[in-house]
Amino acid sequence: xxxxSHSSGSQRAVETLAAKLRRRQVLGSRETAxxxxxxxxxxxxxxxxxxxxxxxxIIRGVGRKLVEAQPKEHTVGNTVRxxxxxxxxxxxxxxxxxxxxxxxxxxxxxxxxxxxxxxxxTAQKAESALVLxxxxxxxxxxxxxxLKPVLMEAIQVILDxxxxxxxxxxxxxxxxxxxxxxILTIGKSHTxxxxxxxAAHYHNFTVIVAESGxxxxxxDMAQSLSSAGVSTFLVPDSSIYAxxxxxxxxxxxxxxxxxxxxxxxxxxxLLAATAARAHSTPVVVCAGQFKLTPLWNLYHEYxxxxxxxxxxxxxxxxxxxxxxxxxxxPFYDYVRPDLVDVYITNDxxxxxxxxxRIIKESYDDEDNEL
Amino acid sequence: xxxxTSDIASPAQPGAFTTSSSSSRSILTHSIPExxxxxxxxxxYDSYRRILCDPQISAPLAAxxxxxxxxxxxxxxxxxxxxxxxxxxAEALKxxxxxxxxxxxxxxxxxxxxxxxxxxxxxxxxxxxELVRQGQTYATEALQFxxxxxxxxxxxxxxxxxxxxxxxxxxxxxxxxxxxQRKRISVYVTEARPRGLGIKTYESLxxxxxxxxxxLDSAVAYVMDQVDFVLVGSEAVVESGGLINAVxxxxxxxxxxxxxxxxxxxxxxxxxxxxxPLSQYDLPTHTPGILSFTQPPLRPAxxxxxRPSVSPETQPVLKxxxxxxxxxxxxxxxxPVQRTMTAEQISRNPDVxxxxxxxxxxxxxxxxxxxxxxxxxxxxxxxxx
Numbered sequence: 001x002x003x004x005s006h007s008s009g010s011q012r013a014v015e016t017l018a019a020k021l022r023r024r025q026v027l028g029s030r031e032t033a034x035x036x037x038x039x040x041x042x043x044x045x046x047x048x049x050x051x052x053x054x055x056x057x058i059i060r061g062v063g064r065k066l067v068e069a070q071p072k073e074h075t076v077g078n079t080v081r082x083x084x085x086x087x088x089x090x091x092x093x094x095x096x097x098x099x100x101x102x103x104x105x106x107x108x109x110x111x112x113x114x115x116x117x118x119x120x121x122t123a124q125k126a127e128s129a130l131v132l133x134x135x136x137x138x139x140x141x142x143x144x145x146x147l148k149p150v151l152m153e154a155i156q157v158i159l160d161x162x163x164x165x166x167x168x169x170x171x172x173x174x175x176x177x178x179x180x181x182x183i184l185t186i187g188k189s190h191t192x193x194x195x196x197x198x199a200a201h202y203h204n205f206t207v208i209v210a211e212s213g214x215x216x217x218x219x220d221m222a223q224s225l226s227s228a229g230v231s232t233f234l235v236p237d238s239s240i241y242a243x244x245x246x247x248x249x250x251x252x253x254x255x256x257x258x259x260x261x262x263x264x265x266x267x268x269x270l271l272a273a274t275a276a277r278a279h280s281t282p283v284v285v286c287a288g289q290f291k292l293t294p295l296w297n298l299y300h301e302y303x304x305x306x307x308x309x310x311x312x313x314x315x316x317x318x319x320x321x322x323x324x325x326x327x328x329x330p331f332y333d334y335v336r337p338d339l340v341d342v343y344i345t346n347d348x349x350x351x352x353x354x355x356x357r358i359i360k361e362s363y364d365d366e367d368n369e370l
Numbered sequence: 371x372x373x374x375t376s377d378i379a380s381p382a383q384p385g386a387f388t389t390s391s392s393s394s395r396s397i398l399t400h401s402i403p404e405x406x407x408x409x410x411x412x413x414x415y416d417s418y419r420r421i422l423c424d425p426q427i428s429a430p431l432a433a434x435x436x437x438x439x440x441x442x443x444x445x446x447x448x449x450x451x452x453x454x455x456x457x458x459x460a461e462a463l464k465x466x467x468x469x470x471x472x473x474x475x476x477x478x479x480x481x482x483x484x485x486x487x488x489x490x491x492x493x494x495x496x497x498x499x500e501l502v503r504q505g506q507t508y509a510t511e512a513l514q515f516x517x518x519x520x521x522x523x524x525x526x527x528x529x530x531x532x533x534x535x536x537x538x539x540x541x542x543x544x545x546x547x548x549x550x551q552r553k554r555i556s557v558y559v560t561e562a563r564p565r566g567l568g569i570k571t572y573e574s575l576x577x578x579x580x581x582x583x584x585x586l587d588s589a590v591a592y593v594m595d596q597v598d599f600v601l602v603g604s605e606a607v608v609e610s611g612g613l614i615n616a617v618x619x620x621x622x623x624x625x626x627x628x629x630x631x632x633x634x635x636x637x638x639x640x641x642x643x644x645x646x647p648l649s650q651y652d653l654p655t656h657t658p659g660i661l662s663f664t665q666p667p668l669r670p671a672x673x674x675x676x677r678p679s680v681s682p683e684t685q686p687v688l689k690x691x692x693x694x695x696x697x698x699x700x701x702x703x704x705x706p707v708q709r710t711m712t713a714e715q716i717s718r719n720p721d722v723x724x725x726x727x728x729x730x731x732x733x734x735x736x737x738x739x740x741x742x743x744x745x746x747x748x749x750x751x752x753x754x755x
Contacts, residue, residue, distance in 0.1 A: 108434075108508035111483045112639045115752035116737060117744075260732070260741065296526070296732075296739065353743040365738065 010046040013039045014062050021070035029255055030190065033075040033290045034162050036066060040083055041155045050143050052091050059084055063370045072306040072331075074256040074264075074293040077370060079158065081294070081363040086154035088364060094150065117357040161346065165288035166191060168346035170198035176284060176344065179203040181248040184240070184276075186210040187266040188217030188224075189253025191286045195344070196251070197228045206231045208247065210240055212268045214312035214329060237268050241275040250276045254287040254343075258295050259359050261337030261352025263287070270333035273340065282341045289345050292359050294368045306331040412443040414459045415466045418473070428540065429605075430476030430640040431512055433463065437480045438505030441498055448494065456481050469655050469721050471614055475606045475643035480505065482753055515638040515736035516541045520548035522734050523601070523636060529553045531598040534590070534626075537562035537616040538570045539603020541636045545734075546601075547578055556581040558593050562616055564716045587618050591625045599632040599731075606643040607635065607735075609749045611727030611742025614643075614653065617720050623729035632731040639737045642749055647724050660720050 017039050020026045026035050043062050049055040063080030070076065169191055177183060177199040185192050185207060196207060207230055211218035222234040235243060250272055254263040263285060276283045310327035337352035350358060418436040421427055427435070440459045446452040460477035464470040484501055491497040523545040527533070533555055535542050549555050557575055561584055562568040568584055575582040585593050600622055606614045613619065613635050626633040647653050711719075727742035734740075740748060 106488055107504055108479070108483050109511055111486065112479070112642075112752060113737065115642075115748035115750070117747060117751070259739070353741045356739075356741055356744055357747060360738070 010039075010043045013042045014065055018065055018069035021066060021073060021076070024070075026073075028190070029073065029075040029291055030162060030165065030288065032070075032073045033079045034159075036076050036079040037083075037155060037159050037162065039066070040080065041152070041159075044151050044155065045148070048141070048144060050141075052087075055087060055144075055147075056084060059087065060367075060370055067370055074295070075290050078290055078293055078363075080370060081367040082158055082290070083155065084367050085362060085364050086158070087151060090150045090154055091147065094147065117360045162288070162290060165290065165346045166194040169286050169288060169344055170195045172344060172349065173199035174202040176251075177203055177205055177249070179205065181205045182208060182246055184208045184210065184243065184247040184250045184272065184281075185221070186218065186237070186240075186252055186268045186272050187212035187215070188221040189266070189286070191288065192251055192253045193221060193224055195286050196225060196230060200228060200230045204231070206233070208233045208235055208243060210235055210237050210268060210272065212266055213237055215266075215308070217266070237271065240268075240272050241278075244275040244279045244281060247276070247279075247281055250281055250283045252283070252285055254285050254291055255332050256293045256295075257285070257287050257291050257343060257355055258293055259356045260296050261340065261343075261355045263335050263340065264332040265335055267330055267333050270335050270339075273335050277339055283339060284342055284344060285340050286344045289347055289358065289362065292345075292355060292362065294359050294363055412440060414440055414463050418463055418467075426513055426540070427509075428638070428641075429472030430479070430638075431509055433460070433473035433476030434480045434505055434640070435509050436463065437477055438502050438509075441484075441505070442502050444498070446494075446498075452498070453481065453485055456484060469605075471606045471643065471645075471654055471722065472641065474645075474654065475641050478644060479640055479642075512638065512640060515640075516544045517548070518736045519636050519638065519734050520545040522739055523634070524549055524552065526599070526634065526732075526734075527553055527555060528598070530555075532556050532558065532596055534558045534560075534585075534593065534597040534600045534622070535571065536560050536568070536600075536602045536619050536622055537565075538567035539615075539636070541638060542601055542603045543571065543574060545636060546575060546580065550578060550580050556583075558583050558585045558597060560585050560587050560590060560618060560622070562618060563587055564711065564719070565616075567616070590618075590622050594625050594629045594631060597626075597631055599634060600626045601634050601636065604635050604637040604641055605722050606641050606645070607637045607733055607745050608643050608645045608647060608724075609746050610646055610648075611730065611733075611745045612647065613637075613725040613727075613730060613733075614645075614647075614722050615725065617723045620650075620723040620725045620729075623725045627729050633725075633729060634732050634734060635725075635730055636734045639735050642735075642745065642752070644749055644753055650720070650724050653720075653722065653724055655720065655722055659718060661718060664718075 017026070017035055020035070021032065026032050040059065040062065043058065044055075047055065047058050049058060059080060063077060063084075066080070067077045173195045177196070181203075183196065183205060185196070187210070199205070207225055209218045209222040209225065209232060211222075211234055213236075218234060222232045226232040252265055252269050252272065254265045256264045258264070265285070273283050275281075308329045308331050310329045313329045314321060314325065314327045316322060337355075340352050343350050343352065343355065345358075347358075414436050417439045418432050421432040421435045422429065437456055437459055440455060441452065444452060444455045446455050456477075460474075460481065463473055463477065467473060483504070487497075487501065487504075489497045489500070491500055519541055527545075527549045531553070533546070535546070535557060537560065546555065546557060557571075557580055559568045559571045559575070559582060572582050572584045602613070602615055602619050602622070604613050604615045608614060613623075615635070623633045645654075650656065727746075730742045732739055732741060733745050737748070
């Protein structure tokens with residue numbers, strides 16, 4: 001069943017979001033993730049399907065369309081993968097006893113797969129009273145009707161997770177920042193901002209904000225922090241190394257966290273992380289779990305990154321120069337896993353090597369390529 | 371039964387079986403494994419060697435298959451007997467093979483599987499048939515692992531990359547040949563003395579049209595700067611996340627680390643081995659003889675030790691030292707010197723070495739791409755879960 005065949009309303013919602021993503025009207029990883037969930041909710045609620053494969057194909061089709069619209073916003077794909085994971089989980093729970101037993105034959109390869117990282121199976125809820133009837137010729141909607149309420153619940157869980165992500169990350173803030181510490185951060189990250197403000201309720205500390213040209217997000221960040229009563233310094237990016245010897249901790253945000261434990265983060269992060277390494281200063285990254293991306297940063301090239309408008313680096317008023325030089329203005333840096341000490345997520349703190357395990361737990365391998 | 375075994379058992383054995391049971395017990399005490407084989411009329415080592423002749427089958431898989439044959443042949447009537455027979459078989463195999471690391475990994479996997487196999491079979495012989503079937507199915511499935519790994523590795527090989535590899539590994543060959551169909555690659559391969567398996571890699575790659583150059587084992591540091599990443603196979607991947615592979619892999623990993631080049635290991639999941647070596651000397655292949663110091667022959671024996679067996683030996687030593695000094699004086703034309711290691715010197719050297727997990731970037735396996743930490747979690751999950 002092609003994704004085109006379901007109702008035009010949800011179809012339009014998909015197209016609208018795809019267009020917005022393409023035009024960069026939705027920016028920021030959480031924003032795009034939220035928009036994606038909302039569209040997916042619409043799609044699923046309107047979708048017509050008679051078995052699990054059709055449902056998965058519909059969701060994947062939407063996912064593909066959105067990812068193609070903006071491949072650099074990794075959270076779109078992540079959200080789709082997460083939903084697919086939940087769909088399969090709910091389906092397996094509901095159909096336990098009917099179909100699952102046949103597939104559960106023990107073999108050596110199954111035995112080997114026991115090592116595969118997986119979430120501890122929580123105690124089965126007693127309400128597995130759902131009777132799923134796939135491909136019922138008499139009542140084709142029966143399958144969808146029974147499964148949909150459960151799916152809506154699953155989508156709501158994802159939505160709730162996204163809405164509470166900042167608070168959950170900030171929960172442990174007071175344990176990571178101590179009194180009289182000097183923290184360095186770069187640019188404006190909503191996650192880091194909430195994290196620092198939450199720690200400010202408990203401790204007095206100083207934050208040095210690098211302005212992160214040419215977007216100068218650091219200006220907003222500094223303003224917001226100082227108006228919340230945090231002692232704040234705004235410094236140019238070029239002084240990061242010089243100041244590093246006085247800094248106790250570098251706390252930065254991420255755009256996407258990759259399976260190898262590396263990350264894409266705002267330009268300047270690599271500079272800060274490398275300077276921190278030279279002074280053995282810990283680098284702490286705050287990132288919601290929706291940013292975990294099943295990618296391995298294959299080529300370690302800046303071509304894999306995203307580029308912004310170069311006019312903020314070299315404007316057209318410099319007419320003579322514009323013809324003679326190539327200007328690149330990358331959005332993000334790739335920060336290698338060995339430069340990061342810890343990731344603080346909404347589900348606990350993890351060292352970079354464990355990231356791949358969380359990714360395996362939260363997405364299904366078959367969805368890595370949508 | 372003694373009659374049927376005596377013609378199969380090696381010529382040295384039959385005497386033991388014609389004697390009465392009381393005298394054979396004394397033999398049992400010091401040669402249990404061989405005895406076990408002889409009783410079941412099945413030599414696991416022969417079967418292992420025969421299976422290993424298949425060029426697609428590696429040591430762990432051969433161990434699994436020969437243990438499967440053992441299950442088939444065994445007359446065990448209970449699970450306890452069967453597991454004991456398997457353990458004895460694995461032990462016998464281990465004793466007769468020079469480098470048992472790979473086969474240990476295989477037998478460990480199979481025995482753990484047999485122990486944990488949930489059986490609902492009506493009779494024990496039915497269960498045995500089922501286990502045999504499982505072993506054979508796995509072996510057929512396992513042949514698909516290499517293409518799968520080659521496919522996973524493909525994404526990590528970019529166009530125009532220069533790859534350094536070590537010695538000869540089937541899975542690395544498959545990955546390189548697979549990559550060659552889609553991308554331009556060039557390969558440096560180390561000679562891997564003393565077995566010179568690097569030459570085999572060189573020949574196969576050149577035959578496939580991949581630009582390839584053989585590098586001296588001692589030139590790895592020289593070439594590392596030119597290389598995009600290092601790709602090696604493995605004998606076993608151990609619980610620490612480290613790697614056991616042909617000797618020279620460790621130094622390659624150290625140099626790669628020093629130059630900040632990724633070091634990727636390819637390993638089929640049956641090579642995951644529950645072993646936790648902390649250094650080279652914890653490997654099962656390490657013997658006190660390896661890299662031990664020999665007595666320098668030129669030094670005259672200390673006078674206090676008056677062993678009669680020593681004195682005749684000093685004669686030729688003296689002679690050779692005289693001829694050496696006269697050669698130096700230019701009295702005699704210098705004899706052509708063969709500057710290669712003797713077989714004895716080679717035998718004092720290790721076959722495999724252990725690479726620490728912190729030197730390895732990623733391990734590619736048929737169960738996915740794993741970080742070294744992931745391998746250790748994986749092994750714990752597999753055997754403790």
